[in-house]
Amino acid sequence: PPQGQSGFTDLDQRINSVTFPLPACMSEQQLLKPDEWSYCDYFWNDKKDPQGNGCITGFEVLVHKQLKGKQMQKEMAEFIRERIKIEEEYAKNLSKLSQIPLAGQEEGTLGEAWAQLKKSLADEAEVHLKFSSKLQSEVEKPFLTFRENFKKDMKRFDHHIADLRKQLVVRYAAVEKARKALSDRQKELEVKTQQLEIKLSNKIEEDIKKARRKSTQAGDELMRCVDLYNQSQSKWFEEMVTTSLELERLEVERVEMIRQHLCQYTTLRHETDMFNQSTMEPVDQLLQCVDPAKDRELWVRENKTGEVRPVDIEI
Ligand SMILES: *[C@@H]1O[C@H](CO)[C@@H](O)[C@H](O)[C@H]1NC(C)=O
Ligand SMILES: *[C@@H]1O[C@H](CO)[C@@H](O)[C@H](O)[C@H]1NC(C)=O
Numbered sequence: 405p406p407q408g409q410s411g412f413t414d415l416d417q418r419i420n421s422v423t424f425p426l427p428a429c430m431s432e433q434q435l436l437k438p439d440e441w442s443y444c445d446y447f448w449n450d451k452k453d454p455q456g457n458g459c460i461t462g463f464e465v466l467v468h469k470q471l472k473g474k475q476m477q478k479e480m481a482e483f484i485r486e487r488i489k490i491e492e493e494y495a496k497n498l499s500k501l502s503q504i505p506l507a508g509q510e511e512g513t514l515g516e517a518w519a520q521l522k523k524s525l526a527d528e529a530e531v532h533l534k535f536s537s538k539l540q541s542e543v544e545k546p547f548l549t550f551r552e553n554f555k556k557d558m559k560r561f562d563h564h565i566a567d568l569r570k571q572l573v574v575r576y577a578a579v580e581k582a583r584k585a586l587s588d589r590q591k592e593l594e595v596k597t598q599q600l601e602i603k604l605s606n607k608i609e610e611d612i613k614k615a616r617r618k619s620t621q622a623g624d625e626l627m628r629c630v631d632l633y634n635q636s637q638s639k640w641f642e643e644m645v646t647t648s649l650e651l652e653r654l655e656v657e658r659v660e661m662i663r664q665h666l667c668q669y670t671t672l673r674h675e676t677d678m679f680n681q682s683t684m685e686p687v688d689q690l691l692q693c694v695d696p697a698k699d700r701e702l703w704v705r706e707n708k709t710g711e712v713r714p715v716d717i718e719i
């Protein structure tokens with residue numbers, strides 16, 4: 405391949421110590437997972453930090469997404485907690501109201517219907533309490549306990565990849581240094597060779613041999629540094645692929661988990677409606693049995709003061 409000024413081929417470029425193909429050679433690359441929008445294919449570059457002038461790596465972008473997901477999960481748990489509080493308070497209010505003795509003296513079939521209506525408030529309160537306790541155990545708690553050590557895990561991943569990147573930077577600096585040394589040695593050799601052309605001398609011939617040896621050594625050193633750099637980069641590459649695929653798996657799992665528990669929320673809410681309705685059934689039945697004539701009969705039987713009617717005076 406053609407050698408550029410840098411001493412490297414003209415086929416690649418380095419950005420923050422990572423080697424990328426030049427745009428002209430990019431078409432040869434194919435996505436690792438075509439059509440999947442996989443994390444492992446889209447986060448190889450660094451990115452300008454939106455707030456601040458530093459850079460964040462593609463991997464850090466992925467880690468931020470994960471931490472944000474964890475935060476959203478926590479906030480959902482908080483939201484559900486507020487929902488639970490409303491149910492509990494509502495249940496308490498209903499239960500309190502059902503015990504207030506207002507109109508407790510109503511009698512007959514109407515009195516029975518009224519008593520059942522008041523009791524239904526207590527049943528309804530029970531339904532709301534059950535809903536709130538199920539919300540707690542089947543929605544809030546799973547949100548709270550899902551991945552308790554997540555931040556620590558993410559920090560571990562982040563440090564691991566950052567360490568590999570640091571090693572890459574160090575090894576690239578070594579490559580640059582070795583390249584500079586080789587170029588110096590080559591210049592030296594050139595100067596000596598020119599001197600020899602002007603004036604033949606054993607001393608200069610010796611110097612040239614020495615310079616040639618040094619130049620060869622510098623070349624070997626450069627090769628050694630490039631090999632080390634390549635090893636670092638390929639290690640970083642592999643870890644980037646496996647780790648970003650792991651993050652991708654974790655995100656799929658998180659979304660699935662939340663979806664499932666929100667479905668559980670709607671199921672519980674539907675159930676509450678059904679149970680809630682069922683508390684009204686006995687009230688409806690008794691209301692159908694309310695019979696003013698029967699109530700009058702009952703009341704009259706108990707409170708009558710005499711059925712013998714007055715008659716006229718007869719002389
Ligand atoms: C419960 O009752 C209190 C006061 O009686 C009221 O302020 C509150 O809004 C009620 N809560 C619900 C959920 O009905
Ligand atoms: C660096 O990487 C290239 C491509 O993988 C490889 O062919 C080469 O042997 C490695 N080492 C050096 C010193 O170029």
Ligand SMILES: *[C@@H]1O[C@H](CO)[C@@H](O)[C@H](O)[C@H]1NC(C)=O
Pocket residue numbers: 528676677680681684
């Ligand atoms: C339960 O039913 C009552 C009316 O019977 C209604 O006011 C209340 O909103 C219902 N609650 C729920 C949670 O469906």
Ligand SMILES: *[C@@H]1O[C@H](CO)[C@@H](O)[C@H](O)[C@H]1NC(C)=O
Pocket residue numbers: 706707
């Ligand atoms: C009607 O009779 C019932 C049962 O004996 C009694 O408790 C109630 O006080 C009576 N009502 C009146 C107005 O006297």
